[in-house]
Amino acid sequence: MKYLELRNINKSFGEYKASDDASLGIEKGRLIGLLGPSGSGKTTILRMIAGLETPDSGDIIIDGRRVNDVDASKRGIGFVFQNYALFRYMTVFENIAFGLKVQHVKRDAIKKRVGELISLVGLDGLDRRYPHQLSGGQRQRVAFARALAPNPHLLLLDEPFAAIDAKVRQELRKWLRKMIESLQITSIFVTHDQEEAVEVADEIVVINAGRIEQSGSPVEIYKQPATPFVARFIGRSDVIDNAGLLKGFEAAKDFSQAVIRPEFIRVEKSGHLEKYVRSIEEGTVEEVSFRGDCLELKVRVGDALLTANRPLEKDELRAGDRVSVLIRRIYVFDGDAARILENENMKNQAVYI
Amino acid sequence: MALKNEDGSITRALLITASLLFLFIMLILPLCIVLYIALRSGWETYKNTVTDFYTLKALQLTLSSTLVAVVVNTLFGLFAAWAITKFSFRGKKFLTTMIDVPFAISPVIAGLIFILTFGRIGWAHEWLDSYNINIVFAVPGIILAVIFVTFPFVARELIPVLNAQGSDEEEAAALMGANGFVIFFRVTLPNIKWALLYGVILCTARAMGEFGAVSVLSGHLRGKTNTLPLHVEILYNEYKYSQAFAVSSILVIMAVIILIARNIVEYKGKKELGL
Ligand SMILES: Nc1ncnc2c1ncn2[C@@H]1O[C@H](COP(=O)(O)OP(=O)(O)OP(=O)(O)O)[C@@H](O)[C@H]1O
Ligand SMILES: [Mg+2]
Numbered sequence: 001m002k003y004l005e006l007r008n009i010n011k012s013f014g015e016y017k018a019s020d021d022a023s024l025g026i027e028k029g030r031l032i033g034l035l036g037p038s039g040s041g042k043t044t045i046l047r048m049i050a051g052l053e054t055p056d057s058g059d060i061i062i063d064g065r066r067v068n069d070v071d072a073s074k075r076g077i078g079f080v081f082q083n084y085a086l087f088r089y090m091t092v093f094e095n096i097a098f099g100l101k102v103q104h105v106k107r108d109a110i111k112k113r114v115g116e117l118i119s120l121v122g123l124d125g126l127d128r129r130y131p132h133q134l135s136g137g138q139r140q141r142v143a144f145a146r147a148l149a150p151n152p153h154l155l156l157l158d159e160p161f162a163a164i165d166a167k168v169r170q171e172l173r174k175w176l177r178k179m180i181e182s183l184q185i186t187s188i189f190v191t192h193d194q195e196e197a198v199e200v201a202d203e204i205v206v207i208n209a210g211r212i213e214q215s216g217s218p219v220e221i222y223k224q225p226a227t228p229f230v231a232r233f234i235g236r237s238d239v240i241d242n243a244g245l246l247k248g249f250e251a252a253k254d255f256s257q258a259v260i261r262p263e264f265i266r267v268e269k270s271g272h273l274e275k276y277v278r279s280i281e282e283g284t285v286e287e288v289s290f291r292g293d294c295l296e297l298k299v300r301v302g303d304a305l306l307t308a309n310r311p312l313e314k315d316e317l318r319a320g321d322r323v324s325v326l327i328r329r330i331y332v333f334d335g336d337a338a339r340i341l342e343n344e345n346m347k348n349q350a351v352y353i
Numbered sequence: 354m355a356l357k358n359e360d361g362s363i364t365r366a367l368l369i370t371a372s373l374l375f376l377f378i379m380l381i382l383p384l385c386i387v388l389y390i391a392l393r394s395g396w397e398t399y400k401n402t403v404t405d406f407y408t409l410k411a412l413q414l415t416l417s418s419t420l421v422a423v424v425v426n427t428l429f430g431l432f433a434a435w436a437i438t439k440f441s442f443r444g445k446k447f448l449t450t451m452i453d454v455p456f457a458i459s460p461v462i463a464g465l466i467f468i469l470t471f472g473r474i475g476w477a478h479e480w481l482d483s484y485n486i487n488i489v490f491a492v493p494g495i496i497l498a499v500i501f502v503t504f505p506f507v508a509r510e511l512i513p514v515l516n517a518q519g520s521d522e523e524e525a526a527a528l529m530g531a532n533g534f535v536i537f538f539r540v541t542l543p544n545i546k547w548a549l550l551y552g553v554i555l556c557t558a559r560a561m562g563e564f565g566a567v568s569v570l571s572g573h574l575r576g577k578t579n580t581l582p583l584h585v586e587i588l589y590n591e592y593k594y595s596q597a598f599a600v601s602s603i604l605v606i607m608a609v610i611i612l613i614a615r616n617i618v619e620y621k622g623k624k625e626l627g628l
Contacts, residue, residue, distance in 0.1 A: 052524055073530045085521035089543035098539075099529030150529055 003028040003186050009058035018044040020210035031180050033201030034190045041210040042190040046156045050077050078147030082158040084139050086131040093127040099150035117145040137168045155187040206230050228333045231259040240304040248279045248343035255332035265308040266326040273324040279345040280324045391598035402599040410576045411584040419560040422499040430507025438515035452508050463501050464569025490572030498566035503556045510552030514545050547622030558611045
């Protein structure tokens, strides 16, 4: 059974639909990444789960119980805010102890629990500091410890690393992942950074304009995008208009949209891909840029501009070079239907060789 | 570069001189004159005036009406600012505008409004009379006038602070199971305490000095409905300049005390935020 379930949630702010018939389910102990561009309604969904916002319609079910009418203070949910929202007139210790004090836990027990949490998040010796005396990463850890203190069964994190610089963010991601894994607490983690979602989450839910586009494991979402939006949002990709004109993809004519990833493309100097002659397209390199571990090429094929990666050890290509382009696979979409098309001509060829 | 710097320093000197000169002529000089005239007829006269029965009565009334007004307006200001910043409701704009009314209309008019409501010609007079309650030309009227004139101060100080802070900390507290009472006293109040104190101080200063509205409602019954500012006026109209200025000096001293308190609050508030 799912631990948390949203069923057909709708929420409007005035005319604007921040949640549009959103449904999702999460199993106990899983770490879910809620991924979507800015303004797509991620925070709104978290706030509705926490009880800070009321859905216009639909059910929120936690552990088999409908909680729509349960007050936020009674849901027992830990929440890490986008900007942490630490109590600025309380020390680190008091911040973390707040939830326990409110529940009238004994002083000794509070001291023990807060001490444990402070070591857990690696803030030993900082318990007397005020929030403004901490770095962004330290504040993030306090917010995390504070949310964990009352032993919530569900932890919601709203872009917990948004305000932290790239290097520290990398470390904190790993740290958070490990921490949540060891605590076995069901968590939802909001981000607009696909790399972060892929790295941290067991399962990703992609949201766009208030609609849930797809949910599944990172690999699933990457390999089998259900909608054009997902295909474009996860991984690198280019949208092409007349995919049906590409050799080997005549079937693409029946679909309205097509998307290609750099990984699906092989680019060689003209004449170097003779054996695939029935599948290759001719093109021109328009741009070459260094990407650290490979070269990124922009190649013009007909009226489409494709992105391809080329390993560094291969002989160099320059802007203006004529090249052969082998496309192995594309994603095609028609409304809500999505399919992966393999290059037909290559398949046949494999049989003959 | 050098030219530019010179220009800058000339502008600076001009601005500072102008401001100081203005302050001196408009504020410091008159205050010195108040003290000078108050003490001109000698220390004995001064002491006698200040400890005079009617002066003490007036001081007492000023202090008590100020106290009541400050308490009432602090509560009102807190509620109004809280309602305006944390909830959205119909009539919110209207409420926000209404809070400013005492700033906009003359205190004399405020006094007249109460006369027209509670006075002999007012619609509430008969009803109040049947309970033997006197408002106009009595202490309740003075208190009402002071409350009316000073009610924007606390709310006005709090609204921007509460607005700027948003409700994240309150929401975080609520999610940890805190009730409204705990949230207010443990989370909201510490965040707004300096602004609140500042508002209370401004409110006190204004309440002590209020003249116009009180003047209309008081009836000038010496020893009964006379506040300090009214007492000054009476003495002045009787050509007792030394006495008038002696009583004024009490108000000046109270104002200075409040000014010092204000500066301490401002300094502490800033220090705590900057920490
Ligand atoms: N209280 C509100 N009143 C009006 N509109 C709101 C309110 N809260 C959110 N919205 C709107 O709902 C939409 C979704 O907002 P939400 O905060 O959920 O986005 P988000 O996905 O969290 O974005 P971000 O990544 O920028 O934080 C936005 O267009 C926003 O303007
Ligand atoms: Mg957000």
